[in-house]
Amino acid sequence: MFLRAGALSLALLLASRLLGVVRESALAAAFGSSGLADLAVLALTLPDWIASVLASGALAYVLLPAWAGQAPGHVAALQRRVAIGLLAGALALTLALGLLRHPLAAWLAGGVPAALQPLAAQALWWSALAVPAALLSALWVTRLQHERDFAGMYGANLVVNAALIGAIAAAGLSGSAASAVTALGLGLLAAMGLRLLWLRWRHPAAAPAAPMATPAAPLWLWAMLAAGLPLALPFAARSIASQAGEGALATFNYAWKLVELPLVLAIQLVASLAFPSIAQAFADGRLRDAAPLRQGFALAWTLACAAVAALVIGGPALAQLLFGWGRMQPQALAQVAHWGVSGSWGLLPQALAAVALTALAAQRRMRPAVAAYAAALLLLLAAAAMGVADGFVLMQVLNAGHALVALACLLAIGPQARRALPWALFARSGAMLLAVLLLDRWLGFGGAAAALQLLAAALAALAIVLLTLWRSAELRQALRR
Template sequence: MSMLRIFSLSLLLLAASRLLGLVRDVVVATQFGLSGHADAALVVLSFPDLAVSLLWGAAIPAVMVPRMAGRDTAHIAAEGARWSRLAALLFILAGMIVWWGRLAIVHLLAPGLNAPEAALAAQTLGWSALVALPAGAVAMVGNAMLQAQGRLQWQYTGQVVFNLGLIGGLIVAAQTGQFAWVAGGVVIAALARLLLMRRASRAALPAAAPGRTWPDAASLHSLGLALAASGLTVLYTLAARALMSDAGPGQLGVFQYAQRVGELPLHTVFAVASALALARLSAAESQGDSARAQLETRQWLRAMLWLSALIALAGMVAAPGVIRLLFGWGRMTAEAQQQVTEAMRWILLLLPLQAAQLVLATRLNSHRRIADQVLGYGAGLAALALVGALLPVTSWRGLAAYGAAWGAATAVLWWRLARHQADAQWRNAAVLLAALLVLAAAGAALRLMPLPWALDLALAAVLLAAGVWALLRFDPLGRLVRDRYTSRRLRRAA
């Protein structure tokens, strides 16, 4: 399969997996509304993947792929076997710890649940974690092996299978009234993804030759640094959800639904943008052309800031219609939809900060400056904790703390990259500040002057189309995308 076909298929599967994640949340909302049962289901459904991402999955590719890429199949098989053993051992122990402390974990993740719902969530979480944590960790090793082999499409296929299993368990639980089926869905989904990942990652590999049983000390040291950098951003979501839950049953769901819908477009688009821009940055670095690398960074950052601001503005306008179309069914009342709409607009306001953070972190990572990323994300977590401690227990405390985290992290990462490259990028800083001010003003105006939801959707479509046209015409990276698409279309026509 050609690289272009692999890239296109991977993007399609990535979008499908994220859309299925959205469908999963829609099923929870329509079946349980904004309630303690909905919050309990969201904790059980999201905990295994968030825990594996925090403790393993977000960092393991950064350590494994450089050690396997370009190596022979026997080496990849041996490395995969070593990391799989370590993953299984560590996360079997982690599953047992979760089982032992399941009630405390639920109180930590969703403090707003009442006693019966907390007990229900704890029992379901404990059973599912015993299987889902080790299965998820070993599946992440398979993901890294597939990346090293250039077979990216399979890791997104695994996520599609995982989300389908979760949705199936949710539907059965809602139809039968047996909440235990939520745990059953998690277990089935985790095992199905594990089997798929193991089969795909080892399909073209020989049996692992005898050798070391565990990864070497240098690899484990690198893993520790990578975990410190990547795991902190997962804590932003967990901590913000817990602060929201403090305000009462259903508030954790408000944050979850708003975050899922609000951040989905940016993170999907970033996967495409990074694939186009990273190759150019890497080429400049390998040739020792620091001036070109700085120019590419400025252009990529500016493009992502404009694009994120465009997505945020269109999303703010469309929010009532989008939430009504997705969540205006079942047990989601009009008041519940309004709460999610307002939270979604706040999440959208933060998109330019997240876009800047994604570019800055990737650029620092290209220099292997993981310590700077740890510093930035740690500052964000400290800001989140400080705001959460100072503000009263209200429905917007978690959102404010989440915003403080991204603001602090972006500021520190910007400072570290500016110091490293001797380039503060003041023009892009002005673009970021202007985007935040415009979006804040737009959010306030939309709250004061609400429009019919159908008109919101139509106006948002016009704004998005006009903005994309302007980016393709005037932005340097936008013109590059346009020219590549045009030249490919002309070649096909010829």
């Protein structure tokens, strides 16, 4: 079910995500873990983060069902109406970010030295200017998703990341911090413009017809909360970590990339590919066929166990491979590996939550998930209020928040769906993960050469997948259909 359906999506998504990792590697090589690296990370990621929180997920949740079965003219009419509202909101948001750039810079990147604070405000101003293009891109990507133009969707990510890598290279070669920020700002605007040109080229042409009714405001609000709160957790943790001092924001960002890559490429991809079959299984709000749900959980959990094993065993070598270049300091690199390994354990509850969320979305019962994510965010804010700023501890708090979300989502899917879960597979894969990690501790791969660490990590992940596949009918069915 998942392997065939996701081959093209996986290839394109893999290419775009790998280029995103190359972008982070370029940042580490150009600026290391410094105050200027903090500014670069903040400036380059803020526009798309704002678009993702406020628009990307909400647009998909609201517009894709509204567009289903509609003529192209009606689709274009509603798209135009939404675009007008988005641009109006984007302009207001740009103005607000520009006016509040100084206090926002102090809050979002508190570890930046006082001498760089004016440049932090300048970096935020460049980000604010890029927000309208980021929001409009989110709408156009949603239209391509409706048209099933995956090449156009993921090609847009390739375009923007390639442009940003060029901007980072130019900033790294500049002679001063001020010129570096200017180069990053101009490169960011150029990247956003090139992405819009790409999306416009891929955009389907259709003459607008009679406008459809715009979905009601409460639907937009719940969709925005459901899609935005999960993205707010790592962003909030990153901002809290920045209070620890210069370079902490960039270090946390690099560490989270170690966790984010398997999260997106494995767990979230499985959940998105499973959504149609899970939605069909929950006909009339009741579970008619448990097989898609069992298979989704089986595959997501197995891949999460394999990813945790790979990161725990090969985390230091992987951090060295991705971020140990140029101006990256050895001490900061060790922190990246340490924090990333800590955060990897959060992949286990996120695997359960990702599939449970698809079941809740199929039943149109997202409020329990929204409440759970809000509670997880409050947990992070409570840690910040207690003075927690260490990246390792914040990763643990994130893991606890994701565990809370997973528990809430599993309780919310209902007793019939919970009885369909592959509990035996969960136990077997979890036991294999613990066995692999005990073997790693006994053999001591942590002190081995980087190449041997990476080989051991790959073999450990492969062993978990193959042994689970051998013993699990659910996993074999998930990959066969």
